[in-house]
Amino acid sequence: MMQAILPLLRGGVLALALVAAPALAEPRHGIAMYGDPALPPDFAHLPHVNPDAPKGGRIVFGDDTGFDSLNPYIIKGRAPWGIRTYTVESLMGRNYDEPFALYGVLAESVETDESRSFVEFTLREGARFSDGSPVTVEDVLWSVETLGTSGSPVYHAAWRKVASAEQSGPRSVRFTFTAPDRELPLILGLRPILRKAQWEGVDFAEASTTLPIGSGPYVVDRFERGRFIVFRKNPDWWAADLPFYRGQHNLDEIRFDFFADAGVMFEAFKAGVLTSFREVNASRWASAYDFPALRSGEVVRSEIPHQRPSGITGLVMNTRRAPFDDWRVREALIQAFNFEFINNTLNGGSEPRITSYFSNSPLGMDHGPAEGQVRALLEPHADQLLPGVLEGYSLPETNGEAANRSGIRRATQLLDEAGWTVENGQLRNAAGDVLSIEVLLQQGASEAQSIAAIFAEALRRLGITLRVTMVDSAQYTDRTNNLDFDMTWFARSMSLSPGTEQIAYWGSASADVPGTRNWMGVKDPVVDALIENLLTTTSQEEFTATAQALDRVLTAGRFVIPTWYANVGRIAHVRALRYPDRPPLYGDWLGFQPEVWWYEP
Known part of the structure; x- marks a missing residue:
């Protein structure tokens, strides 16, 4: 995928949005996870855009993954x-300057009840696909069902x-739920809407x-597999004058060039082949940006602040396989992972560590004993919880020396x-099996490879063999889809309003499904119950406590060896590419580049 966008959050912004939800007795222009959407029905544009941004120009990105399909x-x-x-396009669009609020795009309005037992969307007149055909209720019904099956x-x-x-009016579609769900109306509002007629007689699941x-702002202009893909602004885009899109999608062309190696991709940026480069390595940001185009001012470096949770990034362990099904082995590997030494070696010690799945946010757990409503949510499941959930759990800290003697002793x-x-320098169990670990990485993942190499040296002192297997993007996708790995690199972004995506990330029902995002294989009824509570509670306090409780269970589950997050987004780009003075709440994340950027020589 495009260079990783690392998530993070500061301060209590969630409290501004988590207020009691009023009943929605009639169609409205927008919907929020909690309370009312921030913008009124007659808003002129989103608050974080430049409504007068000039149109035209192009941006060229690099991508080190490749592609072999056209159906995402x-x-x-x-x-x-x-x-x-x-x-x-989807029925509604997200405003990334709010924790989770949507406004009508293909749909001119949305209606639901106080308990959110249903949602009804009314399509906007004039909404059209890129081939000129109208977007219909039939397209919506077919798209949502086909994607869901x-x-x-x-x-x-x-x-x-x-x-x-079902169709509920000439331009309206209504979805009724099996049980009330606060987030489901928003999730369905973001479902991509495809043209049903295109897929008649086609096996959708095989149509790669x-x-x-x-019906979006761009069409694919041209592509060559393994080399590039170019998106061209559709001059007849039906939504160009919608207030939601004023100041967005300003560029005429978006191009991705593909590279087999991240280092080669960076050299292409330095040479002017690429016009924007998102840097995910703090050390390289500090030391490698000294080349002619930057010294002349043709290229500039921008740091984009943001206010979002850290998410979880690091080495994930596949608990479907022994010995990772034993939490003590997972904890031993975490103890042996010398974060401070690795961070100093690769980043000059500049990056903060991810301490939990929702760290650096109001949704993050406390590291001491569970108290108050968090404890009340967890205590009924006490006999199912791993050590640390109720008592408190923190990742180990070292003195930064390579030896990490205390960590190795504990491991x-x-x-x-x-x-x-x-036995004879190798770690073995009673059956005589040797503890040997394969870390699966995708070609071009140079930073992850460096981390794994340092980690392998630490594990060698424990008698554990860790080997790194590098594969191309197709093999990597196939093996991770089929859950064929011991450990691999893992990244899951978290938002300020966690919801249904948590089921996909670590719900029991998704654990053994090919293509699941639950790579670690979490199958925990406590996790399932907490996710269900996230989706149904209407209380701000209970929502926050539930997220903190879930954070405790996941973190103390020892599924991932966390690394670091960035507290700013780092983008180097040609000076002619501009962005608004005030970034959105989520900063450099989805919906930011190139959506709100423009070209101004």
Whole structure:
């Protein structure tokens, strides 16, 4: 995928949005997860855009993953990032200057009740696909059902909660739910809407070479597999004058050039082949940006502040396989991982560590004993909780020295308790099996490879062999889809309003499904219950406590060895590419570049 966008949050912004939700007795222009959307029905533009941004120009990105599919909605193959983002529209669009609020796009209005037992969308007159055909209720019904049954598993959980889907008026569609769900109206509002007629007689799940017809601002102009794809602004785009889109989608052309290696991609940026480069390595940001174009001012560096949770990034362990099904082995590997030494080596010590899944946000857990409403949510499940959930859990800290003697001692103790002892320099269990770990990485993942190499040296002192296997993007997609790995690199962004995506990330129902995003294989009824509570509570306090409780269970589950997050987005770009003075709440994340950027020589 496009260079990773690392998530993070500061301060209590969620409290501004988590207020009691009023009943929605009539169609409205927007909807929020909690309370009312911030913008009034007659808003002129989103608050974080430049409504007078000039139109025209182009941006050229680099991508080090490649693609072998044109359909981003199915499990088969890997499609380019931009097809879903730029060519296909949804019923509603997200304002990334609010925790979770949507405003009408294909739909002119949305209606639901106080308990959110249903949602009804009314299509906007004049909404059209790029081939000129109108967007119809039939297209909406077909798209939501097809994605929920034949599409990628990420769409399935929401569809299972739909009891009925039907046309309710000339331009209206109504979805009734099996049970009230606060987030489901928003999730369905963001479902991509495809043209039904395009897929008649086609097996959607197998149609990886079919380019979906959408109603978004761009169309695919040309592409060459393995080399590039170009998106061209549709001059007849039906939504160009919508207030929601004023100041957005200003560029005429968006191009992705593909590279087999991230280092080669950076050299292409330095040479002027690429016009924007998102830097994810703090050390390189500090030391490698000294080349002629930057010294002349033709290229500039921008740091974009943001206010979002850290999310979880690091080495994930596949608990479907021994010995990762034993939490003591997972904790031993965490103890052996010398974060401070690795951070100093690769980043000069500049990056803060991810301490939990929602760290650096009001939704993040406290590291001491669970108290108050958090404890009340967890105590009924006390006999199912791993050590640390109720008592408190924190990742180990080292003095930054390579030896990490205290961590190695603790890891040795845990491994011994789990039945692993050293014989002739190798760690073995009672059956004589050697503890050997494969870390699966995609070609071009140079930073992850460096992390794994340092980690391998630490594990060698424990008698554990860690080997790194580098594969191309197609093999990597196939193996991760089929859950064929011991450990691999893992990143999941978190928002200020966690909801249905949590089922896909770590719900039991998704754990063993090919193509699941639950790579670690979490199958925990406590996690399932907490996710359900996130989706149904109407209380701000209970929502926050539930997220903090979920954070405790996941973090103390020891599924991932966390690394670091960036507290700013780092983008180097040609000076002619500009962005608004005030970034949105989520900063450099989805909906920011190139959506609100413009070209001004």
